[in-house]
Amino acid sequence: MDINEITIIGGYNKNGELEAVKELTVKKGEIFGVVGATGSGKSNLISDIEQLAQGDTLSKRKILINGEVPSVGMRRDPRKRRIAQLSQNMNFLADMTVEEFLLMHAKSRGVDKEGVVDEIINLANNLTGEPIKKDYNLTILSGGQSRSLMVADVAVISDSPIVLIDEIENAGIKKHEALELLAGYGKIVMVITHDPVLALMTDRRVVMKNGGMTEIIETTEEEKKVSAKLNNIDNWMLSMREKIRHGERLSLNDIVIEEL
Numbered sequence: 001m002d003i004n005e006i007t008i009i010g011g012y013n014k015n016g017e018l019e020a021v022k023e024l025t026v027k028k029g030e031i032f033g034v035v036g037a038t039g040s041g042k043s044n045l046i047s048d049i050e051q052l053a054q055g056d057t058l059s060k061r062k063i064l065i066n067g068e069v070p071s072v073g074m075r076r077d078p079r080k081r082r083i084a085q086l087s088q089n090m091n092f093l094a095d096m097t098v099e100e101f102l103l104m105h106a107k108s109r110g111v112d113k114e115g116v117v118d119e120i121i122n123l124a125n126n127l128t129g130e131p132i133k134k135d136y137n138l139t140i141l142s143g144g145q146s147r148s149l150m151v152a153d154v155a156v157i158s159d160s161p162i163v164l165i166d167e168i169e170n171a172g173i174k175k176h177e178a179l180e181l182l183a184g185y186g187k188i189v190m191v192i193t194h195d196p197v198l199a200l201m202t203d204r205r206v207v208m209k210n211g212g213m214t215e216i217i218e219t220t221e222e223e224k225k226v227s228a229k230l231n232n233i234d235n236w237m238l239s240m241r242e243k244i245r246h247g248e249r250l251s252l253n254d255i256v257i258e259e260l
């Protein structure tokens with residue numbers, strides 16, 4: 001089944017009051033942000049979506065797929081749910097090479113595409129400053145390399161049309177490019193973030209307060225420009241980090257940022 005949109009039907013906040021946002025639909029290819037203070041209920045919202053809640057969680061929210069209540073099979077069986085989650089704490093544990101893992105994953109998902117391993121590694125290497133090679137063991141990958149590989153893997157192999165991302169701001173990858181990559185593969189992307197680069201590249205963001213969805217903010221064209229400029233600063237910081245990592249020295253000349 002093609003998943004074209006998900007709808008969140010509002011429930012109750014922590015005080016048991018109805019949420020201000022009664023209904024929210026996110027479509028394929030859209031990047032949607034979730035913002036809010038600590039403890040405001042961001043993770044809870046993402047977890048309602050992950051579980052395809054049907055009024056059976058704390059918030060009493062309901063999640064619809066393509067406007068309909070998802071089947072019991074889809075709700076009970078995580079393999080049928082087709083929702084991928086990414087967070088900055090995830091790491092690979094399997095003792096196998098990058099190539100072995102990707103081939104195994106592609107096979108298990110029925111992806112039989114020539115050159116799929118190279119495609120994923122190339123995409124991943126666009127997101128990290130430290131290139132990944134096919135014969136690297138998964139367990140030696142750095143945090144940034146692991147996350148880059150996960151993002152590229154979700155984009156190309158995993159057929160999960162819904163991707164939930166919990167704070168990847170410190171994941172050590174080019175986050176802007178990572179989100180664009182996922183959205184470009186026609187995913188519904190929901191991202192919890194306080195990072196202006198990410199929050200402002202979404203199309204819309206929901207503001208969480210006291211466990212409830214209180215407001216939906218549409219990103220303006222000006223905000224998107226702010227995001228792009230902040231992204232230049234971010235990538236510049238990333239390149240400085242790479243220099244340090246490779247034992248190089250920095251000078252004041254390195255601080256010249258092309259016109260912001």
Ligand SMILES: Nc1ncnc2c1ncn2[C@@H]1O[C@H](COP(=O)(O)OP(=O)(O)OP(=O)(O)O)[C@@H](O)[C@H]1O
Pocket residue numbers: 012013014036037038039040041042043044045058059208210211212
């Ligand atoms: N609608 C709700 N009804 C009842 N309890 C809720 C609701 N939303 C969130 N909670 C509870 O409030 C607590 C904080 O929520 P949550 O962890 O989702 O916040 P958060 O915004 O992700 O916080 P952080 O930024 O610290 O990760 C949790 O114990 C959660 O179960």
